[in-house]
Amino acid sequence: MVPTNYYLLLSAILFGLGIVAFVFKRNIITIFMAIELMLNAVNLAFVAFSQALGKADGEVFVLFVIVVAAAEAAVGLGIIIVTARNRKSLNVERVDLLKL
């Protein structure tokens, strides 16, 4: 039996790493991945809780999160493609004008 705390702590760690990536990566796509990483961390917490409490609701929420993540990825990557086309660069620090 693995204590729930292990899972929760792991998810916290992953979330923190996600934040770090989010702040420190310069490549838009990678930053996007960082967001996905954070979402995954949250999912882990969800599942852990739902298992611990013996309710399946948490897992349903995970499904929702995944769906939202998919939608987000679709739109986000579209945006990224447009940005890259217009800016000729994926470095967020070079994309600092409030227009494309």
Place this chain on the structure above:
Amino acid sequence: MSEFLTQYAFLIVPIVKIVILVLIVLTVDAYLTWLERKVIAHIQARWGPYRVGPHGLLQPLADGVKFILKEDPLPANVDKATYFIAPFITLMLALTSLAVIPFGPQHFTIFGYETHVGIADVNISLLVLFAITALGVYGVALAGWASNNKYSLLGGLRSSAQMISYELALTLSVVGVLLIACDFSLRSIIDHQENGNLGLLGWNLFGFSKDGIGFTQIIGFFCFFLAAIAETNRIPFDLPEAESELVAGYHTEYASMKFAMFFIAEYTSMITVSCLATILFFGGWLSPFPASWTFTHYLPSLLLIPFGVWLIFDGIRYETIFGRILLPGVGAVLTLLGVALALFPVVNEAIQGPFWFLGKVFAFLFFYIWMRGTLPRFRYDQLMSFGWKLLLPVAIANVVLTSAYILWRMH
């Protein structure tokens, strides 16, 4: 010794099973290539491989040796790690996907460890299968990208796009079956198709069943099969490796063993898909005949004995000495096997499931080859529009139809 075995059976038995399965699969792959060449050759009115061994039976062996002995050049400034990982990923996934497939109904106990025909019996085996297939993209895509070659890159892009597109159709086409079986476990899907005297009418393909809750999955099957072909990058969907356009697509820069891995992976996934089709739509190991026709259990013998005999007489008049010895030998073995089956009912019963299963799978594999021999390749845009505008809607329609029908039957 024995208690050691009993203690670690849960470890040993699966390992042994895996080893056996892998060996079998590799051999089958090898001879699948032989078969493919032969069939296509005959379709094109050629002889095909004929030199190495009688009827070119040793050709696969030669190929294998060639693969191993060939030089393995490393192209300039490739992304090494990815370049090396890609084929491994592909092969690994291809082989892993076989793990969840049940080949027969039997359960048997070794050293007190209760097991069955097939590696793992997961109760979400279908999902697992899809999961693995889904990951299959990376091998191709990464290979294409890593090998720093525009053709490869294009191949990689194409294949990833293609695989994503057709995965949807693939998954959706199966939903109908799931609706009927109400279970992800392949084994129980097969069991659900067992409807006693209905025989092959009970298969999901035709969708008759005792409880009346069932709907013909012909549409689903065709969607599935086409999508599967696309997933396995076979003709007519083999754009990732379209020789005429992209040299050899994503594995242009690969040679010898790494190339072999892609090769083996491709054929393995063909086998997997065929198995899947068999299980989902063609009742797996179930006999097409009504259960009451017990005499059909002698079908294996009835096939083996004549074939063996024919092989003997045909082999005697073969050109080479080797052939004149080998072919009749094989023929004799087959004949004896058939006789043995006829004589020992126990063995015969045990062989029934695997016999039908392998038979159906073989049929599918042959169909694969047949199509390759027959059909031209799609154009890329045709491929996409076919996947999105035809397969996907049809699959969805199938789901709707099935669920509607089932609802109607339940109330």
Place this chain on the structure above:
Amino acid sequence: MSILENLWIILLLPLLGSAVNGLFGSKWPNKAVNWVALGSTGLSFVCALEAVREFVAGGEQAFRKEFVGWMSAGSDFRIGLDLQFDQLTVVMVLVVTGVGFLIHIYSTGYMAHEGGYYRFFSYLNLFMFFMLTLVLAANYVVLFVGWEGVGLCSYLLIGFYFLRKSATDAGNKAFIVNRIGDFGFLLGMFLLFRTFHTLDFNGIFRQVSLLPRDTLGQFGTLTVASLLLFMGATGKSAQIPLYVWLPDAMEGPTPVSALIHAATMVTAGVYVVARSHVLYTHAPSAMYVVAVIGCATAFFAATIGLVQSDIKKVLAYSTVSQLGYMFLACGVGAFGAGIFHLMTHAFFKALLFLSAGSVIHAMGGEQDMWHMGGLRSKITVTYWCMLFGTIAIAGFPPFAAFFSKDAILFSAYNSGSNGKILYAVGLLAAVLTSFYMFRLIWLTFYGEKRYDEHRVHVHESPQNMTIPLMILAFLSLTGGWIALPALFGGKDYFAEFLSPIFGMGEVAGSESMQSLEHTLSLVAVVAATAGLLVAWRMYAKGAGRPKMEGFYKVLYNKYYVDELYGALVVGPLVWLSRNVLWKVLDDGVIDGAVNGIASISSAVGDTVRHTQSGNTRSYAVWVLVGALVVFAIIFWPILHPALFGVVR
């Protein structure tokens, strides 16, 4: 349904007419406009008559009703749309609607060829509405609404020919001067509310009647309040010192002058004083002030009237002086007499103005009397009506003003110690009145023609103008007979009718009083005759325009009062506005504040904008900070032991 129960109908009809005409009239032919305007006023006149009938039938019980709550604040401040109907109201309503109706008819003829026909009648109806509100009101606030409303309408109508600068100026002047008065009126209302915690007539008067009277020369709350109200009255009713707007108001069309600036609106002040007579009777000093101012105005305006050459100006000044008479009456406590004179004055002054209008109409817009003369034969009807009006105002028996003016002078004579002086001045004013009125007659209708026959084609006015004239002429002849018996020891029906409100004055029917009254009226008649003779002496054989010099010039320029006000009030005010309010306050403080805010925010933005670097990673960090704070807040309850644990 009884009108009395739904008094608001009387109000609403003119408002309706005004709205309809104002909104749709522009597209309509004059006939349609006439129908709406006359219909609404006529109907409201009928309703008024019906209401009076019911009132009389109901035993003359003062009727009062709150129709709809309006506003309320705090514990005791409740204002509703309260209307009341008592004897005083009867007189006012009849005068307003009746005379108003006649003047409407007249206007259809007079304004026929003017632009903005619908606009004129819309305004006129609106005026009717507000005037009726004023007289029907049962508390000071509703009354004030009417008060301001009529002010507005007068402004609009004075400036009716808004393309003429003089007209708009006159309008502004009227409005602004009235503002001063209204300011006083408002203060008075506030003071009343502060004292009695209600603005309802009955409520206030009931409480006041319990209070002791201030003695003469003592300035208690009541006195101050009364004086403030009277300040408003001086504004509205053109008394010294705020009379200056009325003569200029003659810029408006003549019917307007007749209706608003002679018959009805300008009497509002008198009405208010009469309505609040309880206050005044409790404040003798205020009364005294009213009397003095009234008397002074009567004389002062009359003197100016002597020399005016503009026919309407003459009438305007005579109006001012007649109003002075009314205030004199109120001041000496003869409210009944005041209202009586108000009524008769409404008749004959309307008559005079309308006749003057008819003359002007005949002369094709000429108003200077020195360019008239010998019109008697040309416009006979007008001549006779004018003559009736003149005799009436001059105070010859048996015409209306004889009785009313007589009553006023009589009660002035009997009032207190200084009564004799007031009486004397009043009498003098009477002489002057008859003088300048007959001067007007002779200059206008007798003597040789002083106009170019070829340019001016003199013609009698159409029926719809002359008929109202005749009616009014009849009224100004008979209007006073209601008080006829009083002269021969009988009782004064008018005073008696109003007695439930004012109570019978000190006029006891004793023998001595009787004889005194006879002598006084005789004296009045003699005085009027004197004025007549002087006028005949001077103007009968048409004198030329006199040359401007000496006292004549002063009078002609109205004692330079306008110039005086200009120098004393307007000039400094303008200077203050320009140099202090505009240059310092507006430019400096207000604009300064606005610009200051702008510059401050721009400075702040200049510093803050550096956070908006556009660098996504910085934004990410900001997001992170936010998240950190949120987490801290959420987790605080479970966390702080932990953190302390860490610290410890």
Place this chain on the structure above:
Amino acid sequence: MTGPVIIFFVLAALAVLGAVSLILQRHPIHSALSLIVVMVALAGLYLLMGAEFVAAVQIIVYGGAIMVLFVFVIMLLNAGEEERTNFSKLATYAGIPLAVATAGLIAAAIVRSSGGLSTAGPNGALTSTKTLSMLLFLDFVYPFELTSFLILVAILGAIVLAQREN
């Protein structure tokens, strides 16, 4: 140290390593691969907890669709190594502490607040797909429908964004 715990630690280590390498890798593709590793590891953890359906979905959707999309885009844009510019002083100096603080905060909160949960933790009891689907299509049916709308919108948005204007 029972079997599950060992498995947990192996997978957890895998996940953390993947996340770290996601940060350290310079090339987007490698980051993507690391992220895939993390996801697979998480799927394993889900299985360990008995949430098999979620595990499968995790791999199929995340691994098989979303990440493929990422890789695809990376290839499409032919993204090179990321240039380590440091224009944002704020991120450079304040980033690490803040991130650590946040993670620490959450971790501390978890540690403190775990009283309510069964300390025994997930007993690996399988959540049958049936249960899940019941919840999803009965209790959470409206959110479910909403997500479908969301997807639709996302598709349209992606198309509008990605098409070349001409």
